[in-house]
């Protein structure tokens with residue numbers, strides 16, 4: 068089966084990921100609050116420019132394998148690997164094509180699953196994550212929130228989110244203009260479709276994790292983001 072490489076510009080995306088507070092603070096807080104990376108073997112699926120991979124090493128992880136299907140992302144990640152040599156390796160491939168060794172403690176999927184266009188593709192991504200993990204290993208997800216059916220204007224935080232429908236595979240548009248010249252296109256898949264993908268892959272536990280605000284956050288700044296019943300983004304944790 069043919070999978071699609073994301074259309075947006077890798078450098079523009081990297082600049083965004085390394086500058087917007089929703090990406091530099093809120094995202095790492097809501098990924099790393101679910102596990103302590105110290106001494107861990109981590110696979111970062113859909114690693115982009117490797118920002119989460121480097122953060123994991125900075126916080127004490129032993130080793131990170133980053134995988135991304137967009138060649139330009141892997142080049143950017145490689146350019147930023149000075150100081151991480153031997154501790155982070157990158158592979159340019161679709162996650163769906165990868166089969167792991169069952170030795171990793173943690174599989175991070177930060178904005179990976181929302182690229183799946185069908186339940187079938189989602190299942191392949193989750194199955195790949197499962198294959199990398201040892202028993203008791205955890206999958207840590209940061210993702211478009213399938214419970215959010217409204218979207219909205221989050222310009223203050225860098226983006227506008229448009230949900231074109233809630234049929235399986237409907238496009239969800241994240242517009243980061245003027246930071247990015249192309250829109251980020253995600254795909255709607257129901258919450259139950261996600262839960263089923265984790266169950267089918269063999270994970271024994273799965274739970275959704277609503278985003279939390281950092282304890283030391285500027286509450287006034289984040290007010291409009293967090294006043295929604297369903298936030299644009301959600302986390303999840305699964306255990307093998």
Ligand SMILES: C[S@@+](CC[C@H](N)C(=O)[O-])C[C@H]1O[C@@H](n2cnc3c(N)ncnc32)[C@H](O)[C@@H]1O
Nearest residue numbers: 084113114115135136137140161162177178182
């Ligand atoms: C929004 S970026 C997030 C990058 C990084 N995880 C982060 O949080 O900063 C999504 C990344 O997933 C990658 N991607 C999308 N579908 C993929 C697939 N099927 N296999 C591997 N990488 C994929 C894209 O190339 C892109 O770099």
